[in-house]
Amino acid sequence: MVRLIAKSPSEGILPFEVNGLTLVELDVGPITSVAPFDGQAVAASDRLRALAGMELPKPNRSSGREGARAVWSGAGQAMVLGVAVDAAMRQHAALTDQSDAWAVFRLEGQGVEDVLARLTPLDLNPGVFKRGHVARSLLGHMSALFLRVSGEAFEIMVFRSMARTAVHEIEVAMKAVAARKALA
């Protein structure tokens, strides 16, 4: 039988480091979109808590923890990362397996907001955008999902087909921020 070799979205171009900031690719495991049916949001959230120990997150928020997380991803939709979603959820929500559809990065280091400020119109000030906060917005010209996982680290999700462009955009921004710091 032919054995296919799985390649991650950013195989061969990550990780790298620029002036203390690091960009690495994450393998978060299964990714499932959960979209509760009309009027079923509470029932879906209760069921997810019973099955996976996390509720469906409110807009702009996440729930759970690293390795088993639910991330709000739009109107009436959340992505569950790291754990498979039991088919019992289908009673309350539309489920779609999106495990191979996303590229997930972790950008970390002091001044990480300065890099992202060059790419997204979001206000990522630590006083406004706190740990566990989530936003869907733009990274350059592409749709992206931002999650703050600590004071100095973000997880960024983009569509898999955009992975190489996203890495390039973030790399250019990291180098530009480093260059500005070198001048100061």
Next chain:
Amino acid sequence: MRIKCPLCGDRDQREFTYMGHETYLDRPADEGWSPAWDTYLHLRDNPAGVTRDLWYHGAGCTSWLLVERDTTTHDILRVDLARDAKRGRG
């Protein structure tokens, strides 16, 4: 210009797409041709002042929004989810 999305909060205009006047929320009930369809498709005012139109938050929560704004000052006066506005009209 910034629009305060009811779900996402205060966001930059580049995340949104203009989708036309709020007339599009009131589709004529009849399936045949009638003057109501002509009005629905083509007749628009061009106000200097307050107007209400639909915007799509494509780079955010992907909701359609009903935005009340002032064309002379660029003030955004009110933003609702189009879904809620439509349900409110029955």
